[in-house]
Amino acid sequence: MTRRRDKKRFQGRNGIPTGAVAADTSKQVPNNSYDPPPNWYIDKPFTCCECGREDVWTAQQQKWYYEVAKGSLFATATHCRECRNRIRDARDEQRKKSEAGRSKAND
Numbered sequence: 001m002t003r004r005r006d007k008k009r010f011q012g013r014n015g016i017p018t019g020a021v022a023a024d025t026s027k028q029v030p031n032n033s034y035d036p037p038p039n040w041y042i043d044k045p046f047t048c049c050e051c052g053r054e055d056v057w058t059a060q061q062q063k064w065y066y067e068v069a070k071g072s073l074f075a076t077a078t079h080c081r082e083c084r085n086r087i088r089d090a091r092d093e094q095r096k097k098s099e100a101g102r103s104k105a106n107d
């Protein structure tokens with residue numbers, strides 16, 4: 001009987017593909033679809049929707065996004081690192097401006 005051993009070899013350690021990061025499904029946001037939640041993450045190449053640059057959403061980033069930031073399981077990366085930084089900087093700038101305006105009004 002070698003069937004069990006063969007299966008193990010195909011799936012790798014802990015039943016996840018080589019290079020994938022194991023997911024903690026108990027930390028994921030509940031998923032309302034019929035598909036089971038992913039129990040592992042793997043690097044996912046994507047094209048930035050803003051500048052068209054190719055980037056990779058790494059397995060570690062996905063784990064953080066779904067389990068720590070509690071992002072939706074339907075969400076996926078759409079912006080490359082540079083565009084994300086630019087968007088974040090613009091948002092910070094906006095916040096600083098509105099905070100400055102508010103403290104001025106309180107004086």
Ligand SMILES: [Zn+2]
Nearest residue numbers: 048051080083
């Ligand atoms: Zn971009």
